[in-house]
Amino acid sequence: MLEMHPMSLPDTMAPHPDEALVKGKIVLCDEFQGTTAVGLVSGAAGILIRTLSPKDVANTFALPAVILSQKDGTIIKTYINLTSNPTAIIFKSNESKDWLSPSVASFSSRGPNAITSDILKPDIAAPGVDILAAWSPNSPISMVIGDERKTKYNIISGTSMACPHVTAVAAYVKSFHPDWSPAAIKSAIMTTGN
Template identity: 40%
Template sequence: LSTAAGRFVPGANLFGYGNGTAKGGAPGARVAAYKVCWRPVNGSECFDADIIAAFDAAIHDGVDVLSVSLGGAPTDYFRDGVAIGSFHAVRNGVTVVTSAGNSGPGAGTVSNTAPWLVTVGASTMDREFPAYLVLGNKKRIKGQSLSPVPLPANKHYRLISSVEAKAEDATVAQAQLCMEGSLDKKKARGKIVVCMRGKNARVEKGEAVHRAGGVGLVLANDEATGNEMIADAHVLPATHITYSDGVALLAYMNSTRLASGYITLPNTALETKPAPFMAAFSSQGPNTVTPQILKPDITAPGVSILAAFTGLAGPTGLTFDSRRVLFNSESGTSMSCPHVAGIAGLLKALHPDWSPAAIKSAIMTTSK
């Protein structure tokens, strides 16, 4: 909500990072919110009946733009609650903006592919939160983090791979990913542990290292996620590095018997390059439902987006996180979708006679 239509809020930040004035895309807009997702029932949490009912309510209430940050696997339109509800909304003059999904980088993963929708992918922007891994050979590897926890200055720590800290009853694959309970406390205690990205949540890997007594986390991308780095509010000193830097790190660790390192506290860097580039998690085309129609339609910032946050959960959203914040940094096409919804709201205010198709066309044909 704050990304699409939030008012001006000075001093917005997460643990002091990204400090500045936050505002939504259309800060003067009135907001109507409709709840469509609930606690999971038989594995589902967003039912078509609730989704369609929300579209009906929005049409009745006379809304101009709908920001729909949800979706499932690509589905035939006549079986897709978002496609059905949005069709009726568009017929009634409501512009519907949806998220493309977070199942990338594989091909054919894009969801919300109906031609009347504005389907939004996620990209980076020119703001980063760099945290450096300083190796024992004095080489510095740039990563990303929003961890507020510093390591004691001027001290290097043993640097080990998570497989070296494997618990006796864990598999190598589990230890490599730093799954819960996969690390041996005697082996990890007092060390910086290198974990591979994939399967479990990035912040869960840090918690696994923390519970095993590790003092820091280096999260390395696999080849599929490449150079994408995401800054997370880890519970311990941490940095997220690219695949190529992970390969270089592994070479260093294999070159010495006592690899060591230090993780610097993050800072906020602006006007970084290259930017923007597509997020690896952003679902990609082609459109598997209607291959003749290109999807996603457009991309918008969706990596490390500072937005208003609930006081009912910690910034990681996981049960072990007791911290509470007013703003959080989140990533996903659920964050890029409201950016475009805000633009649609501004266009509707400037051109109240424009149809949803005209608004969609204006956004797509004037983007850079």
Template identity: 60%
Template structure:
């Protein structure tokens, strides 16, 4: 397990007791160390082994000097506690319990937390939402991944470190995990790109963030693109993406009409009573000018392969005179063809359209690959996912 312990017990060893052996009224309650469940006489001045992960208000109230917590619930981010504490996995925690039960005078010491490099990083946290996007399966979600685990961030001094009233520590900074940490990173990078390109549309900025993201490993992210989207956000590359997949109001009107929105519903979104869904505005989600490609496999008869065409347009925002070659990376089960597979530009702002045909063998689990437009300087990468 991981935990954040800023308390310094000077490396001193203290008597160690299991919460279940110190009940105030019930061992089933005291083993999880709920507030009011521990016998103060038995735990005062000791380190308590608890079978539940919370802020450890119970051991603090009972006079314990620290706590060991055995819990496998959250392995990939750290908690802050109200007293010196360390989180153990269930296996290590069971070893500690065996030590307590077989030793006359069990002792433990809790050291301050130290930073350790995670060789598996980057990977998506267990608590982060996954795709697919149930509202529109044809649009791959999430878009991108940003840092959101164990982030040192500003913290309101109107509350305590843990947010628990009995915690008396007030700090201007805290270590926090969650989407509320990754969102500011992504927002800041978008603003950073906007500072270099003030005239770019939101879609162009989003495209820049997505097509320049660092690829993430499927070995440590078994949900693949449904976990990490286009990859890990890369601020330095996002300011110079080379090409962008831009989209405006009419593109999204076509998308919404194609999703079954009525004219009345559409006007609630656009705020424009002149807009409406007609044959001319009834588009396909496959053709929304998005920097990803999601193929939803539909079984039909005895077909061995299922395929669809995706129409896309890119805008040159890199070198005025440039030529991009399409590079496809995909497993043999996923066939990706691009036409044309070479795009040549003569000026900034010039647009070029192309068609991507994706075919996949029916009956397979999620299969993914990538399409990269490469001019020797820029690598405009888009994930291609069939599921």
């Protein structure tokens, strides 16, 4: 169990909290980007209150963290304010069924197209959330400056993570039908995929 400390951070992440106040503590952050500052000032972990961030996006942080809804964040704030020595434990994550699957993620191309309303939807959709992919060892795992951890793989989300799935399917089809055009491959995927 670690002592907790509340912290409010503007979007710019400045000013950073006093290191002496948060060192070795779990820090409650009002802003989703809060763990950036917590990690830079030796906090042990972060409890982040979700504001506008979509619920179907995975995040990688520079230190242990949990993301709460506004409602749960308010309960934690009340606990901190009514307790002389607030403490918390962040337990290991548990595997669970993703009930949003197979929906297209909120950040991805659901359609209709915002620029050309004649395009009603993407023709082919693929996973783009929590995808294990190659990662440059020159880039921090959490994309936070000061995070020294290095790895060859990372779990990230984004429309760009869906592209390799569809590309691999297209390459697979092309390996059996090298003379097919891109339109023929697209048609085959659209009419046989599920």
